[in-house]
Amino acid sequence: MxxxxxxxxxxxxxAGHRFALILAVSAAFLHAVFGALQKGRHDPWLSRGxxxxxxxxxxxPFALFVVPWPEPHMWILFVGVFIIHVGYKLLQAFTYTKGAYTVVYPIVRGTGPLFTVFGAYLLFGETFNPMQWFGVLVLLSGIFGLALYNYLYLVTDRATLIPALWLALATGxxxxxxxxxxxxGIRATADPFTFLAWFFFIDGLFMPPIAYLRYRRMENPPALAPLALRGIIGAFxxxxxxxxxxxxxxxxKVGEAAILRETSTVFAALIGWLVLKETVGPRRVALMALIALGAVIVEFAG
Incomplete structure (x- = not known):
């Protein structure tokens, strides 16, 4: 097999349901790591490129020579994938350029699952029961509470914060x-790994030229070796x-997976504390606990 x-x-x-749970929580942790890699020591545009x-x-090589070739109807879907992810990346890079990571990241991740739940209803007919909706509200209260707390207490330079918040909302x-x-898209093809291989191949085409042009215009561009290393780590x-x-x-279910992924906000706060040396106090710990509790309610009330 x-x-x-x-x-x-x-x-x-x-077994598939349990494995999807493991995948979603793993994605949460790894997405927080990914966000920190893009927001870290290098310019966000260069990091993403x-x-x-x-x-x-x-x-x-996997897309071209290993996985089965995409079915004819998949090509138009890949065009849509490319366009949507270009918009997401541009907004994300502008957001990270304008705002503090621990403020804008919760806004992005809090807005995303709320609208994903509605999108999953419209596209796939998925519904949440009342207890799951309560879990969504608990999770979102923790996420937006964390963003508000960071906004009130941890941000010193507010000159670009309001535009950053609007950009974070649009990114979400x-x-x-x-x-x-x-x-x-991944449900529309017979082999899910065909979609994944072509997704990453196509998705990798847009940002590198932009990053290269930005690098060329810098007065003091960073050394290429550390940037390349960050790129390789970030790719994995x-x-x-x-x-x-x-x-x-x-x-x-798409909606449940999206909700579970947004526990990434908890991991992002921990990364901000441990790696980026940002302050974490008891209030932020309590808000992170709300996020985790909301995700648990959504999962076990389903």
Missing amino acids: TLSEWFISLEGTE AIDASYGLMAA LFVALYTTYDAY VAFASFGSIMLATRLD
């Missing part, structure tokens, strides 16, 4: 759009993070 056959055999089973170039090059809308669209994180959430939406 091939990997694809094994994965497809899990669809609609209890290095990451995209790395995973595009890595995915190319694109998160919902790409989550539901990618879920539709992206494979695991975006790949996990897409596979989870193939196996189980």
Whole structure:
């Protein structure tokens, strides 16, 4: 049995549901790592360009020579994937340029699942019961509470904060759009790994030229070796993070996977504390606990 056959055999089973849970939570942690890599020591545009170039090059041989060739109807879907992810990346880079990571990241991640739940209802007919909606409200109260707390107490330079918040809101809308669209795409092909390989190959085409032009215009551009290393590490994180959430939406409900992924805000706060040396106090810990509690309610009330 091939990997694809094994994965497809899990669809609609209890084992598939459990595996989707593991994939979604793994995606949450890895997405927080991915966000920190893009927001870290390098310019966000350069970081994203290095990451995209790395995973595009890595995915190319798999897309062209390993996985089955996409069905004819998939090409128009890949055009949509490219356009939507271009919009998401541009908004995300502008957001990280304008605002503090611990403020804008919760806004992005809090807006995304709310609209994804509605998108999953419209596209896939998925519904939440009242207890699951209560879990959504608990999770969102923790996410937006965390953003508000960071806004009130941890941000010193507010000159660009209001534009950053609007950009974060728009980015969250694109998160919902790409989550539901990618879920539709990975369900539309016989082999989910065909979608993943071509997704990363196509998705890696846009940002590297922009990053290169930005690098050329810099008065003091960073050394290439550390930037390239960040790109390679980020590529592997992206494979695991975006790949996990897409596979989870193939196996189980899109809305539930999106909610579970947003526990990434908890991991992002921990990364901000441990790696970026940002302050974490008891109030933020309590808000992070709300996020985790909301995700648990959504999962176990389903």
